[in-house]
Protein backbone atom coordinates (compact mmCIF):
# COMPACT_ATOMS: atom_id res chain seq x y z
CA UNK A 1 0.00 0.00 0.00
CA UNK A 2 1.24 3.45 -0.85
CA UNK A 3 2.30 5.29 2.29
CA UNK A 4 2.33 8.84 0.99
CA UNK A 5 -0.35 11.16 2.34
CA UNK A 6 -3.12 11.47 -0.18
CA UNK A 7 -6.21 13.53 0.51
CA UNK A 8 -9.34 12.19 -1.16
CA UNK A 9 -12.82 13.59 -1.59
CA UNK A 10 -14.44 10.14 -1.82
CA UNK A 11 -13.41 6.81 -0.29
CA UNK A 12 -15.30 3.55 -0.86
CA UNK A 13 -14.64 0.83 1.72
CA UNK A 14 -15.42 -2.74 0.67
CA UNK A 15 -14.89 -6.30 1.88
CA UNK A 16 -13.45 -7.80 -1.30
CA UNK A 17 -11.65 -6.64 -4.43
CA UNK A 18 -14.37 -6.46 -7.14
CA UNK A 19 -17.16 -5.38 -4.73
CA UNK A 20 -17.05 -1.70 -5.66
CA UNK A 21 -16.86 -2.59 -9.36
CA UNK A 22 -20.28 -4.19 -8.96
CA UNK A 23 -21.98 -1.72 -6.63
CA UNK A 24 -20.67 1.85 -6.92
CA UNK A 25 -17.95 1.80 -9.60
CA UNK A 26 -20.01 3.86 -12.05
CA UNK A 27 -20.40 6.58 -9.44
CA UNK A 28 -16.66 6.54 -8.70
CA UNK A 29 -15.90 6.89 -12.42
CA UNK A 30 -18.37 9.74 -12.75
CA UNK A 31 -17.04 11.57 -9.69
CA UNK A 32 -13.44 11.19 -10.92
CA UNK A 33 -14.66 12.75 -14.18
CA UNK A 34 -15.92 15.74 -12.16
CA UNK A 35 -12.39 16.18 -10.81
CA UNK A 36 -12.83 14.59 -7.38
CA UNK A 37 -10.04 12.41 -6.02
CA UNK A 38 -11.54 8.99 -5.39
CA UNK A 39 -10.16 5.96 -3.60
CA UNK A 40 -11.03 2.41 -2.60
CA UNK A 41 -9.99 0.57 0.54
CA UNK A 42 -10.55 -3.18 0.16
CA UNK A 43 -10.48 -4.89 3.56
CA UNK A 44 -9.47 -8.35 2.29
CA UNK A 45 -7.63 -9.70 -0.74
CA UNK A 46 -10.42 -12.18 -1.47
CA UNK A 47 -8.24 -15.20 -0.74
CA UNK A 48 -11.27 -17.42 0.02
CA UNK A 49 -12.46 -17.15 -3.58
CA UNK A 50 -12.51 -20.44 -5.49
CA UNK A 51 -10.40 -18.99 -8.26
CA UNK A 52 -7.22 -16.95 -8.31
CA UNK A 53 -5.00 -16.10 -5.35
CA UNK A 54 -4.34 -12.87 -3.42
CA UNK A 55 -1.39 -11.82 -5.62
CA UNK A 56 -3.45 -12.21 -8.79
CA UNK A 57 -6.49 -10.48 -7.32
CA UNK A 58 -4.40 -7.52 -6.11
CA UNK A 59 -2.94 -7.12 -9.60
CA UNK A 60 -6.41 -7.28 -11.07
CA UNK A 61 -7.66 -4.78 -8.47
CA UNK A 62 -4.94 -2.32 -9.49
CA UNK A 63 -5.92 -2.65 -13.15
CA UNK A 64 -9.63 -2.25 -12.29
CA UNK A 65 -8.74 0.79 -10.16
CA UNK A 66 -7.01 2.38 -13.15
CA UNK A 67 -10.17 1.86 -15.20
CA UNK A 68 -12.25 3.43 -12.42
CA UNK A 69 -9.96 6.47 -12.45
CA UNK A 70 -9.02 6.02 -8.77
CA UNK A 71 -6.39 8.30 -7.23
CA UNK A 72 -5.66 5.63 -4.60
CA UNK A 73 -6.43 1.99 -3.82
CA UNK A 74 -5.31 0.06 -0.76
CA UNK A 75 -5.86 -3.35 0.79
CA UNK A 76 -5.76 -4.11 4.52
CA UNK A 77 -5.27 -7.88 4.05
CA UNK A 78 -7.78 -8.77 6.75
CA UNK A 79 -8.99 -12.39 6.65
CA UNK A 80 -11.49 -13.04 3.85
CA UNK A 81 -14.61 -15.00 4.81
CA UNK A 82 -14.20 -14.20 8.50
CA UNK A 83 -14.00 -10.43 8.79
CA UNK A 84 -14.50 -9.43 12.39
CA UNK A 85 -15.42 -6.06 13.79
CA UNK A 86 -12.79 -5.75 16.50
CA UNK A 87 -11.27 -2.60 17.99
CA UNK A 88 -7.95 -3.45 16.35
CA UNK A 89 -9.59 -3.67 12.91
CA UNK A 90 -11.58 -0.46 13.44
CA UNK A 91 -8.38 1.28 14.47
CA UNK A 92 -6.60 0.18 11.27
CA UNK A 93 -9.44 1.52 9.15
CA UNK A 94 -9.64 4.72 11.24
CA UNK A 95 -5.90 5.28 10.64
CA UNK A 96 -6.50 5.06 6.85
CA UNK A 97 -9.44 7.45 7.09
CA UNK A 98 -7.31 9.98 8.96
CA UNK A 99 -4.53 9.64 6.42
CA UNK A 100 -6.85 9.90 3.38
CA UNK A 101 -9.29 12.49 4.85
CA UNK A 102 -12.25 11.70 2.54
CA UNK A 103 -15.23 14.06 2.72
CA UNK A 104 -17.54 11.22 1.64
CA UNK A 105 -17.26 7.54 2.58
CA UNK A 106 -19.20 4.86 0.68
CA UNK A 107 -19.94 1.62 2.57
CA UNK A 108 -21.83 -1.54 1.66
CA UNK A 109 -25.47 -1.44 2.80
CA UNK A 110 -25.92 -2.80 6.34
CA UNK A 111 -28.00 -5.82 5.34
CA UNK A 112 -26.40 -8.33 2.97
CA UNK A 113 -26.21 -12.01 2.19
CA UNK A 114 -22.43 -12.19 2.63
CA UNK A 115 -21.45 -11.71 6.31
CA UNK A 116 -18.20 -9.96 5.24
CA UNK A 117 -20.29 -7.21 3.59
CA UNK A 118 -22.28 -6.68 6.80
CA UNK A 119 -19.03 -6.57 8.82
CA UNK A 120 -17.41 -4.16 6.32
CA UNK A 121 -20.37 -1.82 6.80
CA UNK A 122 -20.12 -1.91 10.61
CA UNK A 123 -16.35 -1.61 10.60
CA UNK A 124 -16.44 1.30 8.14
CA UNK A 125 -19.08 3.26 10.05
CA UNK A 126 -17.48 2.75 13.44
CA UNK A 127 -14.02 3.55 12.04
CA UNK A 128 -15.35 6.88 10.70
CA UNK A 129 -16.59 7.66 14.19
CA UNK A 130 -13.37 6.52 15.85
CA UNK A 131 -11.27 8.60 13.44
CA UNK A 132 -12.81 11.75 14.88
CA UNK A 133 -11.96 11.03 18.51
CA UNK A 134 -9.09 13.15 19.78
CA UNK A 135 -7.87 10.60 22.28
CA UNK A 136 -7.39 7.88 19.68
CA UNK A 137 -3.73 7.87 18.61
CA UNK A 138 -2.87 6.90 15.02
CA UNK A 139 -0.08 9.33 14.09
CA UNK A 140 -2.42 11.60 12.09
CA UNK A 141 -4.74 14.33 13.38
CA UNK A 142 -8.39 13.46 14.16
CA UNK A 143 -10.71 13.58 11.16
CA UNK A 144 -14.27 12.52 10.49
CA UNK A 145 -15.86 12.28 7.02
CA UNK A 146 -18.83 14.58 6.48
CA UNK A 147 -21.11 11.98 4.88
CA UNK A 148 -21.45 8.21 4.88
CA UNK A 149 -23.38 6.71 1.96
CA UNK A 150 -24.49 3.10 1.78
CA UNK A 151 -24.29 1.37 -1.57
CA UNK A 152 -27.55 -0.61 -1.75
CA UNK A 153 -27.45 -2.22 -5.21
CA UNK A 154 -27.81 -5.77 -3.92
CA UNK A 155 -30.22 -4.91 -1.09
CA UNK A 156 -34.01 -4.96 -1.37
CA UNK A 157 -34.46 -1.45 -0.08
CA UNK A 158 -35.73 1.79 -1.60
CA UNK A 159 -32.71 3.99 -2.38
CA UNK A 160 -32.45 7.48 -0.93
CA UNK A 161 -31.02 8.57 -4.29
CA UNK A 162 -29.74 7.09 -7.53
CA UNK A 163 -26.71 8.29 -9.50
CA UNK A 164 -27.06 8.33 -13.28
CA UNK A 165 -24.26 6.09 -14.58
CA UNK A 166 -25.55 5.69 -18.15
CA UNK A 167 -22.28 7.00 -19.57
CA UNK A 168 -20.12 5.11 -17.08
CA UNK A 169 -21.74 1.67 -17.28
CA UNK A 170 -19.49 0.25 -20.02
CA UNK A 171 -16.34 1.40 -18.26
CA UNK A 172 -17.58 -0.05 -14.98
CA UNK A 173 -18.18 -3.37 -16.77
CA UNK A 174 -14.64 -3.21 -18.17
CA UNK A 175 -13.31 -2.63 -14.64
CA UNK A 176 -15.20 -5.66 -13.32
CA UNK A 177 -13.99 -7.88 -16.14
CA UNK A 178 -10.42 -6.83 -15.31
CA UNK A 179 -10.73 -9.49 -12.60
CA UNK A 180 -9.98 -12.12 -15.18
CA UNK A 181 -9.39 -14.82 -12.57
CA UNK A 182 -12.99 -14.34 -11.39
CA UNK A 183 -14.88 -13.56 -14.56
CA UNK A 184 -12.81 -15.08 -17.33
CA UNK A 185 -14.41 -17.77 -19.39
CA UNK A 186 -13.58 -21.19 -17.93
CA UNK A 187 -15.02 -24.60 -18.44
CA UNK A 188 -14.81 -25.73 -14.82
CA UNK A 189 -17.25 -24.47 -12.19
CA UNK A 190 -19.30 -22.85 -14.92
CA UNK A 191 -22.41 -22.73 -12.75
CA UNK A 192 -20.58 -20.72 -10.11
CA UNK A 193 -18.84 -18.51 -12.64
CA UNK A 194 -21.12 -17.45 -15.48
CA UNK A 195 -19.44 -16.09 -18.58
CA UNK A 196 -18.93 -12.36 -19.20
CA UNK A 197 -22.07 -12.00 -21.37
CA UNK A 198 -24.21 -13.47 -18.61
CA UNK A 199 -22.61 -11.17 -16.01
CA UNK A 200 -23.09 -8.18 -18.26
CA UNK A 201 -26.75 -8.98 -18.81
CA UNK A 202 -27.33 -9.47 -15.11
CA UNK A 203 -25.62 -6.21 -14.11
CA UNK A 204 -27.22 -4.29 -16.97
CA UNK A 205 -30.64 -5.51 -15.77
CA UNK A 206 -29.97 -4.26 -12.24
CA UNK A 207 -28.50 -0.94 -13.43
CA UNK A 208 -31.46 -0.51 -15.80
CA UNK A 209 -33.90 -1.04 -12.95
CA UNK A 210 -32.30 1.68 -10.83
CA UNK A 211 -31.86 3.96 -13.84
CA UNK A 212 -35.56 3.60 -14.56
CA UNK A 213 -36.36 4.96 -11.09
CA UNK A 214 -34.82 8.31 -12.07
CA UNK A 215 -35.73 8.29 -15.75
CA UNK A 216 -32.29 7.40 -17.16
CA UNK A 217 -30.79 4.29 -18.70
CA UNK A 218 -28.46 3.02 -15.96
CA UNK A 219 -28.22 3.97 -12.30
CA UNK A 220 -26.52 3.08 -9.02
CA UNK A 221 -28.56 3.31 -5.78
CA UNK A 222 -27.48 4.69 -2.43
CA UNK A 223 -29.07 4.94 1.00
CA UNK A 224 -28.28 7.57 3.62
CA UNK A 225 -29.30 7.42 7.28
CA UNK A 226 -29.82 11.18 7.32
CA UNK A 227 -32.53 13.05 5.42
CA UNK A 228 -31.05 14.92 2.47
CA UNK A 229 -31.46 18.68 2.58
CA UNK A 230 -32.89 20.49 -0.46
CA UNK A 231 -32.31 24.21 -1.00
CA UNK A 232 -34.02 24.65 -4.38
CA UNK A 233 -37.18 22.63 -5.10
CA UNK A 234 -37.22 23.87 -8.71
CA UNK A 235 -33.90 22.11 -9.40
CA UNK A 236 -34.83 18.58 -8.23
CA UNK A 237 -33.00 15.93 -10.22
CA UNK A 238 -35.88 13.48 -10.76
CA UNK A 239 -38.99 14.23 -12.84
CA UNK A 240 -42.44 13.18 -11.56
CA UNK A 241 -43.70 12.31 -15.05
Ligand SMILES: [Zn+2]
Nearest residue numbers: 015016019114
Ligand atom coordinates in the same frame (compact mmCIF):
# COMPACT_ATOMS: atom_id res chain seq x y z
ZN1 LIG B 1 -17.81 -9.13 -1.71
